[in-house]
């Protein structure tokens with residue numbers, strides 16, 4: 001990050017302590033003349049602009065807010081949503097599954113709200129490329145907007161540019177066979193209903209030994225996917241099916257409390273790792 005103070009146009013994250021050791025996080029894009037509204041009162045953006053991140057400020061109601069720059073995880077959890085996002089805890093596991101490197105070319109479907117697109121963009125870096133298909137124009141526009149806002153705000157608060165490496169394409173991926181002829185994909189990530197409809201179109205472009213990671217909410221969808229791979233003899237081996245569970249703990253001094261938190265994250269998805277193989281020549 002740029003070592004300097006907040007500037008107009010950047011994102012700022014305000015953290016407010018609540019009961020039971022909970023923290024409320026509020027995201028705002030700083031603009032002169034705007035006001036941050038919190039349950040503890042108002043804070044004009046002009047009070048934030050010019051301050052160094054990490055500063056504690058008081059609202060009109062004398063509530064303390066800690067102001068800092070948001071991480072990408074915080075941004076995707078707080079940005080406007082259309083469809084459900086892939087959760088950051090699952091995204092990091094999928095990036096690992098696909099063994100994404102700077103410079104890779106990755107295809108994702110669907111763009112949704114753009115959470116996965118942003119993490120892929122960072123992982124493949126300025127020399128890499130993300131191709132993101134979306135069938136619905138409202139979701140396509142939202143994903144593009146969330147990506148554009150993050151990039152624009154990033155450039156104000158950081159010395160280096162955020163890569164402009166995502167192509168958002170408004171199209172049903174199962175009709176994208178012609179687009180695929182000229183691409184070689186290092187990895188594929190599918191977060192869509194009925195991912196089995198995309199595999200016949202996409203698998204010829206995935207490099208031999210490459211991984212397709214699939215995000216599905218229900219285990220019956222996973223078995224449908226594996227059934228389709230088997231019956232259509234698609235060249236994929238299922239290497240792993242996992243859930244990513246985080247167990248949060250509450251640790252408070254005097255009187256000492258050290259126990260699992262009362263609130264835990266619920267189930268989000270099953271992550272399936274499919275490896276493309278070359279069938280034996282008979």
Ligand SMILES: C[S@@+](CC[C@H](N)C(=O)[O-])C[C@H]1O[C@@H](n2cnc3c(N)ncnc32)[C@H](O)[C@@H]1O
Nearest residue numbers: 086110112113114115116134135139172173191
């Ligand atoms: C759960 S959302 C994806 C969320 C996204 N991964 C994120 O992190 O924000 C699923 C998206 O897939 C899109 N979709 C479903 N079928 C599709 C298809 N055949 N081609 C392209 N997009 C599709 C839906 O419109 C929806 O926006």
